[in-house]
Amino acid sequence: MKILLVEDNERVAEFVAKGLKESGHVLDHAGNGRDGLFLASSERYDAIILDRMLPGGIDGLGIIEALRKTGNKTPILILSALAEVDDRIRGLKAGGDDYLTKPFAFGELMARLDALVRRSQRVDAETTLSVGDLRMDLLARQVTRAGKAIDLQPREFKLLEYLMRHAEQAVTRTMLLENVWDYHFDPQTNVIDAHISKLRQKIDAPFDRPLLHTIRGVGYKLAATQA
Amino acid sequence: MTRLLHSTSVRLALGYALLFILSSALIGGFLWWRTTGYLERAIDDVIVADTRAIGDRLRDFGLAGAVEIVNLRVRRVGDDRAIYLLTDPRRNPVTGNLAAWPPDIGDRPGWYHASLVRDGTRRLTRILYVQLPNNFRLLVGRDVEDREALRQLVFNALGWAAAAAIALAVLGGLLVRRAALARIEEINRTASEIVKGDLARRLPTRRGPGDEFDELAIIINGMLDQIQQLVEGLQTTSHAIAHDLRTPLAELRGRLESLLLRRPQSETAFEEVQEAVADVDRVIEIFNALLRLAEIDSGLRRSGFSRVDLPTLVEDAAELYRPIVEEKGASLVLEAPVGLTVEGDPFLLAQAVGNLLDNAAKVAPAGCAVTLSLTRNAEGGIEIAVADRGPGIPDAEKPRVTERFFRGDASRGTAGSGLGLSLVAAVARLHGGTLVLEDNEPGLKARLILPTV
Numbered sequence: 001m002k003i004l005l006v007e008d009n010e011r012v013a014e015f016v017a018k019g020l021k022e023s024g025h026v027l028d029h030a031g032n033g034r035d036g037l038f039l040a041s042s043e044r045y046d047a048i049i050l051d052r053m054l055p056g057g058i059d060g061l062g063i064i065e066a067l068r069k070t071g072n073k074t075p076i077l078i079l080s081a082l083a084e085v086d087d088r089i090r091g092l093k094a095g096g097d098d099y100l101t102k103p104f105a106f107g108e109l110m111a112r113l114d115a116l117v118r119r120s121q122r123v124d125a126e127t128t129l130s131v132g133d134l135r136m137d138l139l140a141r142q143v144t145r146a147g148k149a150i151d152l153q154p155r156e157f158k159l160l161e162y163l164m165r166h167a168e169q170a171v172t173r174t175m176l177l178e179n180v181w182d183y184h185f186d187p188q189t190n191v192i193d194a195h196i197s198k199l200r201q202k203i204d205a206p207f208d209r210p211l212l213h214t215i216r217g218v219g220y221k222l223a224a225t226q227a
Numbered sequence: 228m229t230r231l232l233h234s235t236s237v238r239l240a241l242g243y244a245l246l247f248i249l250s251s252a253l254i255g256g257f258l259w260w261r262t263t264g265y266l267e268r269a270i271d272d273v274i275v276a277d278t279r280a281i282g283d284r285l286r287d288f289g290l291a292g293a294v295e296i297v298n299l300r301v302r303r304v305g306d307d308r309a310i311y312l313l314t315d316p317r318r319n320p321v322t323g324n325l326a327a328w329p330p331d332i333g334d335r336p337g338w339y340h341a342s343l344v345r346d347g348t349r350r351l352t353r354i355l356y357v358q359l360p361n362n363f364r365l366l367v368g369r370d371v372e373d374r375e376a377l378r379q380l381v382f383n384a385l386g387w388a389a390a391a392a393i394a395l396a397v398l399g400g401l402l403v404r405r406a407a408l409a410r411i412e413e414i415n416r417t418a419s420e421i422v423k424g425d426l427a428r429r430l431p432t433r434r435g436p437g438d439e440f441d442e443l444a445i446i447i448n449g450m451l452d453q454i455q456q457l458v459e460g461l462q463t464t465s466h467a468i469a470h471d472l473r474t475p476l477a478e479l480r481g482r483l484e485s486l487l488l489r490r491p492q493s494e495t496a497f498e499e500v501q502e503a504v505a506d507v508d509r510v511i512e513i514f515n516a517l518l519r520l521a522e523i524d525s526g527l528r529r530s531g532f533s534r535v536d537l538p539t540l541v542e543d544a545a546e547l548y549r550p551i552v553e554e555k556g557a558s559l560v561l562e563a564p565v566g567l568t569v570e571g572d573p574f575l576l577a578q579a580v581g582n583l584l585d586n587a588a589k590v591a592p593a594g595c596a597v598t599l600s601l602t603r604n605a606e607g608g609i610e611i612a613v614a615d616r617g618p619g620i621p622d623a624e625k626p627r628v629t630e631r632f633f634r635g636d637a638s639r640g641t642a643g644s645g646l647g648l649s650l651v652a653a654v655a656r657l658h659g660g661t662l663v664l665e666d667n668e669p670g671l672k673a674r675l676i677l678p679t680v
Contacts (some may be wrong), residue, residue, distance in 0.1 A: 062284070103511060105504075155546055181547055185519075186512060187576045191587055194550030204372065 001117060002026045006036030006063065007079065008054050010104070016049065019106045032056025045074050052080040052091065060115045061094045068095035075116040079104070088184070107170065107218030112183050114169045122165070129164040130225035132211055134203060136164055143203075150202050151163070155180070163212070163222040172219035174208060196220055217221040228418050236408045240400030247399060251392035255385045263378040267353075271338075272354045279368045281313075283400060285359050293359070294322045310343070310352055310368035318364060325366070327336050331358055332366065340367070351375050410440040414447070426455045453526065460524040472513060481507040516646040516649040523653040528572055535573045538563045541601050541611060548584040556593030558615075559584075569609055569677050571658050579654040582647040583613035590617025590671075608660070609679055614672040625664050651675060 003025050007013040013029055020027050028043065030036035033056035040048055040063065052060035062074055078096040080087060087097045097119075098112050129136040133146045141157060143150045152160060159180045163171065173192040177183045196212065204210045213221045257441040257465050277300070285293035297311050301324045311324035320327065330342035332354060339354045354368035417430050429451060437445075522528060545561045552559045569576075580599070587597045595616035604610045651673070652662040660677040 050471060095586070101515075103507075105508075183547070183581070184574055185581070186515065187547075187581055187585060187586065189551060191547050191551050191585075194554050195547075197554075198550050217504075 001113075002028075002044070003113070004030065004036070004039055004043070004048045006026045006030045006033070006040070006048065006054065006060070007051045008032060009051070012051075012079075015019070015106070015151075016109065021109065028189075033058035033060070033063060033130060037066055040067055040074070041070065041072065047077065047113055047120075049077050049079060049113070050096070052082065052087075054076055054108055061091065064091075064095045065143045065171070073120070075120045077109070077113055077116055099140045105217070108172050108174065111170045111172045111175060111218060115166050115171065115175065118166060118169065129161065129224055131167040134164070134211055136161060145203055145207060148206075152199075152202065156195075156202070157198055159195060160203065163220065167222050167224075170215045170218045170221045175219070236404040237409065239403035239407055243403050244393075244400040247396035248389075248393055251389060255388060259381065259385060262381050264373070264378065266374045267371075270371060270374065271355075274353065274367050274369055277309075278355055278357050278365060281311075281365055281367070282357065282359055285363065290321070290363070293363075297322050308370040310354065310366065310370070310590045312366040313359075314364045314366075316362035316364070321363070323366070329366075334343075340371075343368075343555075344574075380423075414440075414444065417671055418447075421451065426451070426458060443525050449594065457525055460521060466484060472510060475510045475513065479503055479510070482506060501516035512518055513646065516650065520646065520650055520653050521656050523575065523650070526657065528575065528657060532573055533569050533573065534568050535571045535576055536600055537567045537569055537609065537611070538565050540573065540577055541599055544577060544580040544584060545599050548581065548588060552584070552588045552591055552597050555588060557588075558596045559589035560596045560598045564601065567601060567603060567609055569658070571677070572654075575654045575657065579651045579675060580611060580613070582651050583611075583675070586611050586647055586673070587615040587617070587671075591615050592617060595670075604676065607679055609677045610674050611677070612672055614667045614670060616667065616670040619666055619669055619671045620664060622666075633661075 003020060005013060005016055005027055007016065007029070008031050010031075013031070017027050017029060019048050026120050028039055028045075030039050033054035035056065036050070036059055050060045050063060053062055054063075058066070060078060060080070064078075067076075069188055071145075075097045076095070078091045078099045079102060080099065081102045088101075091099045100109060100112060109124065127137070127139050129138065135145070136143050138161070143160065143167065144155070144204070159176065162176065168172070173190060174186070176192050176195075177187070198213050200210070204212055210217055211224065213223060215221050233470075281293055281296055281300075284296045288295075293313060297313050300309065301311055301322075310323075310325060312325040312328070313321045315327060316319055318328040325343070329341050329343055331343075332339050336356045336358050339356060341352050341354050342349050343352050344350075350370050350372045352368045353371045354366050357365050358367050369512065414430055417428055421428050429448045432441045432444045432448070482499060482503050486496060486503075490496075491499065541563045542561065545559055548558045584597070584599065591597050597616075598612070598614045600610075600612045600614075602610050602612070648662070648664075655662045655675055655677070658677050660675065663674040663676060665672040
């Protein structure tokens with residue numbers, strides 16, 4: 001992927017750049033808002049990581065608004081030290097696609113970035129999803145694995161759908177909480193783990209090969225083959 | 228002077244005085260017009276009519292006719308109030324009750340005020356001088372000495388009234404100014420005391436239905452309450468940060484320092500670093516919780532209130548937490564009727580219910596039920612209660628558990644920032660409600676009570 005990082009803090013930028021390059025991505029870095037907007041509007045990127053508060057006359061929200069006005073639909077992940085719910089809503093309203101509060105774990109950033117890019121490439125007409133021998137029929141709302149029907153509760157279905165749409169990608173617990181439950185706070189205990197283990201009981205336990213993997217320090221990944 | 232004019236109270240008083248004087252002048256003018264003015268107009272009318280009658284006579288019957296009617300008038304009126312003088316073109320008297328052309332009358336015909344000496348006294352007379360055909364001249368007049376006396380009387384009366392009006396206006400203006408100023412100065416005085424640091428001071432308000440100043444005072448007092456709450460919130464938050472972030476930071480520091488000293492093999496070092504990251508995450512978690520608490524306590528979130536469908540909210544929370552309760556071998560029972568709504572912040576209410584369920588899940592013994600219930604209580608408020616069969620909270624600790632970072636003896640060794648119940652209590656406060664902790668005999672029953680109005 002070709003990614004633009006607009007971040008004025010050099011150490012954060014270095015940390016993100018190093019991680020992204022190690023994951024095999026191409027990265028451009030802009031240290032202020034003006035350069036960021038210039039690069040974002042003159043080059044094609046798969047995703048933009050954008051700090052909210054930037055020097056250079058134009059801040060993160062300003063860049064998003066300027067890009068969206070010219071019809072640029074590149075997925076944008078906002079980074080911000082502002083954690084209040086209203087700030088998050090403001091960022092998304094301006095046209096950002098996801099919002100990550102500093103400080104963050106690199107795994108979280110990478111997982112969200114992957115999800116954003118995947119979402120932007122998605123064809124909406126999909127009616128079935130499949131990972132290995134696991135199949136999900138979105139119209140009939142049925143799930144089978146190796147031809148055997150699996151009975152899921154509505155929320156389990158939604159959880160599995162999210163995991164299948166992001167198959168072969170790591171998803172974090174926070175992402176699941178936000179996208180499957182629409183909760184925007186950190187529960188003190190890991191409620192998600194319990195839901196995942198229930199889901200595993202249904203889709204993995206009766207079968208030889210597990211599909212739902214735990215990624216240490218990051219979250220989970222649904223994949224046909226464990227990398 | 229300019230500074231004085233900038234004072235609202237001075238402008239108010241001046242405006243009041245001006246208005247008072249202006250209205251007095253209007254009334255006085257009207258009085259004048261209706262009394263003296265009226266008399267003057269009536270006399271003028273009579274003189275004009277007289278003049279016209281004599282002129283007509285001269286035209287129709289010649290000089291003799293005019294002389295006749297003048298004589299008739301002089302005799303008929305009988306007193307000396309009416310003045311007539313008909314002269315030839317050289318102003319020699321032809322007839323009338325004046326001996327000679329008065330010196331006060333000029334060359335041009337028109338209205339005159341003349342002072343005539345008659346019967347030994349000087350009397351003011353209103354005279355109309357007209358020229359008749361063949362250059363005969365006619366003076367018709369009326370003694371207006373009486374009217375003048377009345378006019379003087381009215382003038383004097385109005386003058387005194389005007390003086391009184393101005394005096395009253397100034398006095399009234401001063402009173403208005405003083406009344407306004409007294410309240411404002413009271414507000415100023417209290418405000419400067421508050422600025423000096425006495426945040427507990429409040430503006431005095433009268434009991435019962437108050438005036439606009441009382442309304443102002445009540446609004447300002449409300450503002451002061453808010454400010455005081457904010458300042459105190461800020462103080463508690465900074466104390467809490469200073470005090471309680473030290474512990475995990477000290478642990479982190481110790482871990483990293485011992486890593487430096489021991490220089491372990493890479494595998495051990497890797498694990499230690501992983502632990503250190505977990506420590507940092509814990510610090511961040513506490514930090515976020517503190518910021519969230521401060522945000523809630525500031526009351527600023529109230530602007531984002533909307534109608535919250537509570538049955539859906541508790542059902543979602545129950546659905547999210549059921550697996551961790553069941554992992555402990557306990558069960559989660561939900562009692563939620565439909566149709567209860569409240570004006571509030573859906574995210575915070577969800578988090579509050581989540582925190583209560585989280586606490587219950589941590590302590591729930593196997594085989595028992597955790598109950599999440601939504602009810603309307605006797606006072607018309609709404610109550611969301613989470614009851615467990617865990618160890619409960621000793622009575623002595625109950626008032627303290629909603630304090631920041633307080634951890635009861637029973638909870639030591641379990642995960643958590645120690646801010647869970649503080650947050651629930653803060654959410655309750657934000658919604659004008661309370662958090663009540665009760666003995667569930669055995670266990671704990673946490674009741675989040677929200678008013679519906």
